[in-house]
Structure formats: structure tokens, C-alpha cells
Amino acid sequence: MNAIPGSNTFPSCHGGLENLDEEHNYWIDQIEGEVPLDLEGTFFRNGPGRQRIGNSRYGHWFDGDGMICAFTFQEGRVHFKNQYIRTPKYLAETEAQAVCYRGFGTQIPGGLRKNWLKMPANPANTSLIHHGGHLLALNEGGRPWAVDPGTLETLGEFSYEGGLKPGQVFSAHGKIHPRTGDYINFGAGISGFGMKGPKPCLNLYRINSAGQLFQNHQLPLGSFPFCHDFALSDRYAIFFVGSIVFGNMLPVILGARTISDQVNFDSKIAMQILVLDLEDFSLVRSFETDPGAIIHFGNAFESGDELIVDGMYQDNFAANDTLSDVFDPEGRFGGGYYQRYTMNLKTGDLQCERVVETESEFPTINPTVAGQRHQFTYTACSIDNGADSFFNGIAKVDFDGGAETVTLPQGYYGSEPVFAASTGSSSEDDGYLLEVVYNGFDHISELQIHRAQAIGDCVCRLKLKHHVPHQFHGLFSPTVFV
Numbered sequence: 001m002n003a004i005p006g007s008n009t010f011p012s013c014h015g016g017l018e019n020l021d022e023e024h025n026y027w028i029d030q031i032e033g034e035v036p037l038d039l040e041g042t043f044f045r046n047g048p049g050r051q052r053i054g055n056s057r058y059g060h061w062f063d064g065d066g067m068i069c070a071f072t073f074q075e076g077r078v079h080f081k082n083q084y085i086r087t088p089k090y091l092a093e094t095e096a097q098a099v100c101y102r103g104f105g106t107q108i109p110g111g112l113r114k115n116w117l118k119m120p121a122n123p124a125n126t127s128l129i130h131h132g133g134h135l136l137a138l139n140e141g142g143r144p145w146a147v148d149p150g151t152l153e154t155l156g157e158f159s160y161e162g163g164l165k166p167g168q169v170f171s172a173h174g175k176i177h178p179r180t181g182d183y184i185n186f187g188a189g190i191s192g193f194g195m196k197g198p199k200p201c202l203n204l205y206r207i208n209s210a211g212q213l214f215q216n217h218q219l220p221l222g223s224f225p226f227c228h229d230f231a232l233s234d235r236y237a238i239f240f241v242g243s244i245v246f247g248n249m250l251p252v253i254l255g256a257r258t259i260s261d262q263v264n265f266d267s268k269i270a271m272q273i274l275v276l277d278l279e280d281f282s283l284v285r286s287f288e289t290d291p292g293a294i295i296h297f298g299n300a301f302e303s304g305d306e307l308i309v310d311g312m313y314q315d316n317f318a319a320n321d322t323l324s325d326v327f328d329p330e331g332r333f334g335g336g337y338y339q340r341y342t343m344n345l346k347t348g349d350l351q352c353e354r355v356v357e358t359e360s361e362f363p364t365i366n367p368t369v370a371g372q373r374h375q376f377t378y379t380a381c382s383i384d385n386g387a388d389s390f391f392n393g394i395a396k397v398d399f400d401g402g403a404e405t406v407t408l409p410q411g412y413y414g415s416e417p418v419f420a421a422s423t424g425s426s427s428e429d430d431g432y433l434l435e436v437v438y439n440g441f442d443h444i445s446e447l448q449i450h451r452a453q454a455i456g457d458c459v460c461r462l463k464l465k466h467h468v469p470h471q472f473h474g475l476f477s478p479t480v481f482v
């Protein structure tokens with residue numbers, strides 16, 4: 001048990017960042033409550049499974065190796081398995097029990113000589129997509145990694161048969177376009193070299209439901225964008241290029257500093273909103289708003305001439321210090337604030353409002369309402385309950401801002417809540433919220449199943465035999481993969 005300094009009362013969130021080196025495969029038999037019989041399918045999650053290797057720890061949360069978990073629901077029983085993605089980094093570092101690759105915030109021991117001209121490795125640790133017959137593990141610093149959805153075995157690095165060109169990276173937050181079934185994604189890139197050095201751009205990709213990448217477009221930009229996510233409506237892709245900026249990259253190239261060292265929040269830089277036409281990715285209109293950054297987006301939809309976009313707003317990037325030293329007991333894992341941007345594409349008018357005051361992140365919706373007027377958004381919340389600042393609650397936020405919030409007991413820490421529709425679901429919130437919770441008292445994790453129509457009703461707690469390190473993103477597929 002990890003007590004927080006000065007308290008000795010509640011376990012801290014840091015136990016949930018310790019390694020899970022073992023790979024498991026078993027039917028869950030410690031169940032409190034009843035597994036709903038109208039819940040069938042597979043809940044996949046991805047995140048860093050380890051923060052330490054040998055006697056070292058990684059220099060950033062984002063550098064831990066990707067580990068996929070799968071909870072499979074079948075006829076009232078639930079199976080659990082987890083497996084690491086066999087990237088070159090994972091294989092080499094497991095063998096050496098030492099840091100062998102650079103990361104976003106990690107240096108190879110040995111100084112400049114070991115690090116200069118080395119690109120950060122892709123740990124495949126951020127999210128997943130299941131589309132076009134492929135389950136892919138994603139990280140914005142590289143290409144997808146294909147995984148067998150039944151066994152979680154690594155199938156290999158993935159390029160859509162060369163559709164992704166050499167050097168093109170693929171973000172962790174592509175989105176499936178509801179009307180066409182196409183998968184839209186992007187990556188920060190270089191469109192060429194000029195007098196001032198590399199020319200920054202956004203690479204935009206469109207993949208059809210057969211899994212073929214059929215559009216690969218470059219949008220030139222004035223500077224390298226720090227875009228982790230974007231919003232998607234029926235006709236538009238919307239990017240917020242905010243106040244988190246990359247500084248001088250020469251010390252990174254020379255091996256003296258990491259990319260994380262050179263990322264800054266500049267409060268003098270206004271946030272630019274770029275609205276792109278989905279047909280050809282051309283720029284339709286741009287807007288400017290207060291300095292800040294949107295790390296994750298909720299839903300977006302059109303209403304007449306207006307475009308409505310939900311996102312989690314931050315006015316600083318102080319959390320990067322915590323993420324660079326995840327075991328620091330003084331570190332604070334902060335979230336953002338749920339805001340709504342209403343843009344008039346004809347007049348250029350822009351309105352922004354705070355939807356709910358609770359510190360929140362990881363907004364999710366019922367995917368069947370994506371791109372349309374939705375009623376509910378689900379979020380992970382940071383609530384002051386006397387324990388650590390890590391996510392310790394979930395909320396169901398109504399479109400108009402009313403919220404039902406569930407706070408976990410002190411010493412328990414949550415994650416991104418994912419909506420799973422019940423079999424024969426008849427309304428937007430007819431289903432369940434799936435929430436992986438770390439129990440710091442016993443150093444184990446559990447999957448909580450909350451009824452989405454009243455999230456205070458936790459119908460089932462599935463207790464694992466071990467902990468699951470805090471993860472980033474997941475998805476629910478109605479297919480039973482075994």
C-alpha cells in the first residue's frame with residue numbers, strides 16, 4: 001500500500017503506475033453483483049504497462065510500452081487477458097532489462113553520443129481502433145501496430161499496404177465517420193524543406209470500411225502543430241492548434257534534450273481553429289480564440305450554419321512536469337474543463353461556454369450519435385476527496401450542463417469511462433459505462449459496470465487477480481473475440 005505523504009490514510013495513485021510485467025489469460029471469478037446478460041462483446045484498452053525497466057524508469061508516462069487488455073463478455077461470463085505489443089523497443093528492452101531507445105521524454109543512458117540523431121521510439125501505447133478488419137494499437141509518434149483481436153498477439157507494424165508513406169505518422173485519435181463508415185485520421189509531418197528548414201504540415205488520411213487508405217492529403221501549416229486529437233462532424237474535420245508549442249529542436253536532434261523538454265505552453269499564442277471540408281480536406285474557415293489547448297474532444301455536429309464542438313480546455317501544460325516524473329509524490333495529475341465552441345461558418349462568429357465546472361478529461365459518447373446532436377457525454381473527473389488528484393470519479397453530463405457525478409472512495413482511482421450499448425439498445429443511454437478502477441488498498445484493479453441511465457448504479461464489479469497500470473484509451477466492440 002502506498003500512503004500519501006502526511007496522510008498515511010489513503011493509498012496514493014502511484015501504485016497504479018507500477019509495472020504489470022506478467023501476461024494473463026483467465027475467466028474472472030471474483031464478481032460482486034451480476035454480469036448483465038444484455039452486455040456482449042469485447043472491451044479493449046491500451047496504455048503503458050510498465051514505467052520501469054531494470055534499474056531505470058522511463059522519463060515520461062508516454063514512454064511506457066503499450067499493453068493491450070481485453071475483457072470479453074459472453075453469456076454472463078467475462079474473460080480477461082493482457083499482452084504487450086512486441087515493438088522493437090519492447091523486445092530489445094525486455095531482453096536487455098535497460099533503456100535502449102529514446103522516447104518523448106526519455107534518454108538512452110550514456111549522454112549525447114548515445115542519443116544524437118536518434119528518433120523517439122513508438123511504444124504503441126495510447127489507444128486502439130477496430131476498423132476495416134484490423135485491430136490497431138496507436139501512438140501519434142509512429143505507425144499503427146496490428147494486433148489479433150482474439151489472442152492479442154502482435155501481427156506487426158501496419159502501413160495500409162504502403163498507403164502511409166515513409167515517415168508519415170498516425171495519431172492515436174482517428175475517428176470513424178458515421179455516415180460513410182470511413183476512418184479519418186491525421187499526423188503531424190513535414191511537407192518539404194525550404195530556406196527556413198523543414199516545412200510543417202498536417203497529413204490527413206481517409207480509410208474506407210474495407211480498410212483501404214484512399215486519401216492522403218497534406219495541409220501546410222505555419223508551425224509544427226501540437227495536435228493530439230481533433231473533432232469530426234458530418235461534413236467537417238476540426239483542428240484546434242493551441243498554445244502548446246515546440247521550441248528549438250536542435251538540442252533534441254543533438255541528443256542533449258528530449259522533445260518533452262522543448263514543449264512549452266505560451267500564453268501569448270491564441271488558439272487557432274481550422275475547419276476542413278471532409279471531401280477534399282480544404283480549409284473552409286478558420287477562427288481564433290483565447291490562448292489554451294484542447295487535448296481531447298467530445299462530439300461535434302452541425303446545426304444550420306453553426307458548428308458545435310465539445311472539448312476539454314486547459315490554460316496551461318503544467319501536467320507535463322508530473323508526467324515526466326510519474327512517481328513524484330508531489331506531482332499533480334490535472335485534467336481540463338469541458339467547454340463548448342459554437343462557430344458560425346457564414347458570419348465567423350464564435351461563442352465559447354463552460355459546460356460543467358468539474359475538472360474533467362477523457363470525454364466519450366455513445367458512438368452511434370457521433371456527428372449528430374448528442375444528449376450525453378461521459379467524462380473522467382478529478383474530484384477533491386482528500387486523496388490524490390488522479391481521476392477518481394466519473395460523470396454523465398447532459399447537453400445542457402446538468403451532471404450526475406460518481407466519486408470513487410478515497411484510495412481508488414479511475415480511468416476513461418467507455419459506453420457499451422446493451423443488446424437491442426433503444427435510446428442513447430441504454431447501456432453501460434465500463435470503468436477500470438485501481439484499488440490502492442489491495443494493489444489490484446477491477447472493472448466496474450455502471451448502468452448508463454443512472455451511473456450511480458454500479459451493477460457489477462469484476463475483480464482481477466492483479467492490478468492494471470493506469471491506461472489511456474479503450475473501445476467497446478459488440479463482437480465477442482475469444
Ligand SMILES: [Fe+2]
Pocket residue numbers: 126172173228296472473
Ligand atoms: Fe488521448
